[in-house]
Amino acid sequence: MSSFLALADEPVLDFLNTVALVDGQPADTLQSDSDVLAWLKQFGFAVPSATNLKPNALLHATRQLREVVRPLIERRAEGKRIHPEALNDFLAKSPSYLTLTQNKLHRIYPTRTAEQLLTPLAEAAAEFLATADFALVRGCESSDCILWFYDRTKSHQRRWCSMATCGNRHKVAAFRQRQQRA
Template sequence: MSATPATPPLEPYVLADHPVLDMLNTRANVEAVLVDFWQSDADVKRWLVRLEWFAQEEIPEFEEGALLTAARHLREVIRDLLEQRKAGQQGDPAALNNFLRKAVSYPQLAWNEAGELSLQRLHKQQTAEQFLAPIAEAAADFLVNADAELIRTCEHPDCVLWFYDRTKAHKRRWCSMALCGNRHKVAEFRKRKLQQ
């Protein structure tokens, strides 16, 4: 059994079983090198559309670099709070609260495609921080309501990816069996071969 060299992904991994954790995974180890998949506003926009936070036409234009800066800042604020929560510490929510405070939204009645009346929340966007407020809200909700025992990082020593363990037995160990689970199997196979 030989390991084939991994081809670096072109897009961030989407395997965490929660979009807030997928945001954290936009920074990952790829072939033992820490890679930030967000290098431009376009990268952030592509990710927002891919994870269905917004449709392409809903993303306004901001001053160049503003969306990238705000998204990276929000990502690290969330990462810090989650790491502290996992460590049993009380993180300072001030930075996340700052994003939440900037939200400008209101409910609006609308008819959906099935012809049913629904209530939608519309967001006025003026700054990148205001635009990202729905993600900050999702992160705040996740921090409050998610079972901290099920928020995990991959057990592979070279991996920094997060996931929410939704398996029935709650025994998930790897970000993905195709990525780190397979690497572990190959390493164990090699170790057994050397011991023979």
């Protein structure tokens, strides 16, 4: 897949949005290791030029990370206490270290395992869970959509994952309903 949905205004939520409803059924846009690498690249995560991982190891680890992060996001959005042990376990598998070049610090992530390759994404999820304003983290209001977004609009009144899709469908349905009543 060459381009992934980028509508959540937050890469961690766009990561969750790699599963969407298609004809009422969950559909995963990540189907291969190359899909994962393309997604990481599209969303600005470091991607090594070559990996020596077993086939589908990266896909499996990515799906595992996504399903560790999903309930944490859902619970925080509901204002409930989270249990981050599984995410912490994932992070513990992924050591990194800082290097200094001239006057800049760079974080180096070893990539001997799939989990290590996903360290920047796992760290982004942990940081998001720790620092985001969860009053602005929402699921799309469309009854046939499971996508998430971070409402960075000025009025904080965003209701849809995308006005072009779910928002428009809602407006058309409301218009038809008004027409039927008239």
